[in-house]
Every structure is written in structure tokens, then in C-alpha cells.
Amino acid sequence: MIIDRLHEEVLNKGNVCVGLDTHYDYIPEGFKKRFNSPAECILNYNLSLIDALKDKCAIFKVQISYYEALGLEGLKVYAETLKYIRKNGMLAISDIKRGDIAKTAGQYAKAHFEGDFESDFITVNPYMGMDSIEPYEEYIKRGDKGIFPLIRTSNKGARDIQFEKLENGKTVFEHTGDQIYNLANKYIGNCGYSSIGGVVGCTHEDESEEIRNRYKNMFFLIPGYGAQGGAATVVNKLLNRGNGGVVNSSRGILMAYKKYENGELNPIECAVKEVEDMRKVIGVIHE
């Protein structure tokens, strides 16, 4: 199962998930000067980061919106970035957050688990119901693909809907998470986690320990670290003896150079330092 590979990557390289939400504005002027177009520059920034970080992170997450926003040129960069990650033996999460009726979800599955945009994991939005997740199962069953449905997101607005109490006494995110968890239990790998994981942000502390205990076999994609202010203490509650999750930081790594004097001259080295620092504060126990 694909989750066994991710579990192994965490054992070997720690819990960092490097987010490639690569906006042209995030790249320093000196780096930009070497290229003829924003698309070419973004691709080269990504490739340089992948080369420098592939031995220091568990996985890369590519946020599709930053590439879609640049039209066809951007989508070519998106495809090339995914190809490069996977060609280097690394795993990729495509952060696409799709959610639609089953027939349409089937096309999303084909689009992101095969062909030009093939990825190892995708994020999905389960709030249209469990039938919107079913089409991905065909790929999960085969063993080499996985999904991360949204459960409790990192944004402030998560409280608007996901934290609401239902008549059954559960919050909306627990009700959703429980249904995902039931399905996830069909696809447990040798490592004890399922290839159906869950997105749980590290910006809301209160229920974090409870969430970890409620979803024991669920591998978490944990966004919110760095630019959104998510804390290492929350991350450690969501992890399970140092495994069971990867922690994403995108802007915090892409623009790490801003923390250092003259950092813009060496943005890739600054990103490496950021990932190394991140590894030191999260998920210290591995077994």
C-alpha cells in the first residue's frame, strides 16, 4: 500500500511535507533574473527545492491553484513538477480538494491518478457525502494511490461549520471523520495506517489529542505550520509516537530566505535550513 511507503519515508527522513505553493511573487529577484518567463522561473525554483530537499523531507505537496492561476503554462509547470518529484523516487500529494457527484469524481480520479497529472495522493473534500469518495477506491484498492479527505481544516472559518454540534452529539467534523475512518479501515497497510488518511490542521489545539485517539489508524496530513502559526505542540499531539502524519509548510519554506540577512541571495539554502529546523521541533520519536 502507498501508505507503507509514506510511513517508511517518515521513519527515514522525518515528518516534513514541503508545500510547493510557488507564487512568482515569493521568488527573490536575483533568482527571477535567470529566466525568461514566470512559468520557467517557478518550475526551476521547484526543481531546485526538490533537489535540495528530497533527502530531508517525507513528501512534497503541490497546491494546484497556484499553477491553474497561470493557465496552460502553469499547468505544464504543475505536471513537470509532479513528474520530477516522482522521477526522483519521492512521493507527491496533489492538493486539489475535489468533491463532486460520483460520476464527476471518477473523472477527477482518472485526471490525478493517471496521465499528465499523476500523483501518489490527492486531497479530496468529503462534504458532498461518501458517494463522492467512492470512485477513488478503485485506485486505492490497487495499492499505489491514497487520498486525504478534509476533516478539520486549519483555517479560522473551520469553526463556522466543522465545529457545529449535530443532534447525535458529534461535531460536523467528527461525524464526517467517523465515516471516513470506517472506510479507511478497509485499506490498512502493513504499517498499521490506512491509505485513506485525513487532513487535520495544527492551528486549533483543543481537540487534537482527542482526534488522534479517535482515529488511531488514520495517517494525517497536517497543514497550518509556519505561515498560519500552527504550533509544534499541536503537531506532537496529532502525531503518533513521531509517525502517523506529515506536517506541511509552504510559504514558511518557500520564503524562508526572508528570515535571514541577504537570504534572498541563497533562497534554496534558506529553505533547507527551515526544513532542518522544522524536523528538530516536530515528531522526534520514530519507531
Ligand SMILES: O=c1ccn([C@@H]2O[C@H](COP(=O)(O)O)[C@@H](O)[C@H]2O)c(=O)[nH]1
Ligand atoms: O486545512 C487546510 C487544508 C489545506 N491547506 C493547504 O496547505 C497549504 C498551507 O500553506 P501555508 O503557506 O503553509 O500556509 C496550502 O496549500 C493550503 O491550501 C491548508 O492550509 N489548510
